[in-house]
Amino acid sequence: MNLKAIQKICYGVYIISSKMDGKINGQIANTAFQITSDPPTLAISINKQNLTHEFIESSKVFAVSILSKFAPMTLIGKFGFKSGRDTDKFADTKYKTGTTGAPVVLDSTIGYLECEVVSMTDVGTHTIFIGKVVDCDVLSDSEAMTYTYYHQVKGGKEPKTAPTYVKEESVKTAPEESGKYVCNVCGYVYDPAVGDPDNGIQAGTRFEDLPDSWACPICNAPKNEFSKE
Numbered sequence: 001m002n003l004k005a006i007q008k009i010c011y012g013v014y015i016i017s018s019k020m021d022g023k024i025n026g027q028i029a030n031t032a033f034q035i036t037s038d039p040p041t042l043a044i045s046i047n048k049q050n051l052t053h054e055f056i057e058s059s060k061v062f063a064v065s066i067l068s069k070f071a072p073m074t075l076i077g078k079f080g081f082k083s084g085r086d087t088d089k090f091a092d093t094k095y096k097t098g099t100t101g102a103p104v105v106l107d108s109t110i111g112y113l114e115c116e117v118v119s120m121t122d123v124g125t126h127t128i129f130i131g132k133v134v135d136c137d138v139l140s141d142s143e144a145m146t147y148t149y150y151h152q153v154k155g156g157k158e159p160k161t162a163p164t165y166v167k168e169e170s171v172k173t174a175p176e177e178s179g180k181y182v183c184n185v186c187g188y189v190y191d192p193a194v195g196d197p198d199n200g201i202q203a204g205t206r207f208e209d210l211p212d213s214w215a216c217p218i219c220n221a222p223k224n225e226f227s228k229e
Contacts, residue, residue, distance in 0.1 A: 011147035015065040015079050015105045016044055017095075018055035024103040026089055027052040028080030030147045032064050040133040042115055045126045051084040056129055060117040061100035069145040071108035072198045073188075076150070077218035079105075081186045099135040110140040180229040181207045186219040189229060 017026030031045040042064065046053040056062045067076070078089055090103060098104045098114045105112075115131025179192045190196065190210075195203040196217055201210065207226065215222050 013067045013071070013076065013145040013147060013150050015067065015109075016046065016052055016056075016062055017065065017103045017105060018052055018059055018062045019100075019102050020055040020058045023055075024090055025051050025055050025084035026065075026079055026103065026105060027084075028076055035130060040136075041118070041130055042113060042133060043128055043130045045123070045128050047126050049125075053127060056117065057120070057127070059102070061102045062115055062117070062129065062131060063098050063100065063102040063104045064113045064115070065105040065109040066111045066113075067145045068108045068110045068140060068142040069149055070142065071145055073196075073217035074198065074220075075108055077186070077216070077220065081219040106139070110142050110144055111138045112136060178229055179206055181226040182229050183216045183219065183221050184225045184227055185221040186216065188216050188218045190216075190226065 011030040012032065014029050014032045015026050016029045016032070017024065019025075027046075027050055029044060029046065031043075033043055035041040035043050044062065044064065046056060052062075075093070078087070078093070082089065094106045095103045096106060098112075100114045100116060102114060104114065113133050113136040115133055117129050117131050119130040121128040121130075181190045182188070183190075190207055192206050193203060195201040195205050196214070197203070199214070199217055201214065207223075210223060212223065216225070
């Protein structure tokens, strides 16, 4: 069975955020979709291990920030590969407190929806939260980032807690042919043919020529945490 067929389903890239006991947190998610139009309801799928799950389960509210295709990998990395238990993800992030009290991320966001939870379904590793939309707005006419764009153009990876995560089999290729290096922490692949334009690294820059201060654009791991693909 080829589970990669699941990845052919079209997804977006969103920041799901919530609150609990005066604290706020958020995470990257690719599973957010409309259920009904009258009243408008959304469904999201959140891993039970994630702190955001705990916040939503407690407060019964969440916000969905829809990311632009131009959202930097650093933003996705902060909310997708770091834990709110260790990091204040909102410290350097532009956001507002929404109608529900949940934080709404504004950085690289083209629109947002705030929801009150009306139903929760246990599906094993994840919980599906269904929320009634109580507030929403369009912030930009920019195109939304799709999960395909995130993978194929941005070179992004998905955390192991993502509902669509599929373990990839390592394929050995001659380093001199590809010049690609893989982050040992999050799986991001540095491709010299693409570079890292979000951080000023032009296409054609070899990994060996990256400045020592360069770090993984997703998880901020240093160069010495990379291995030849």
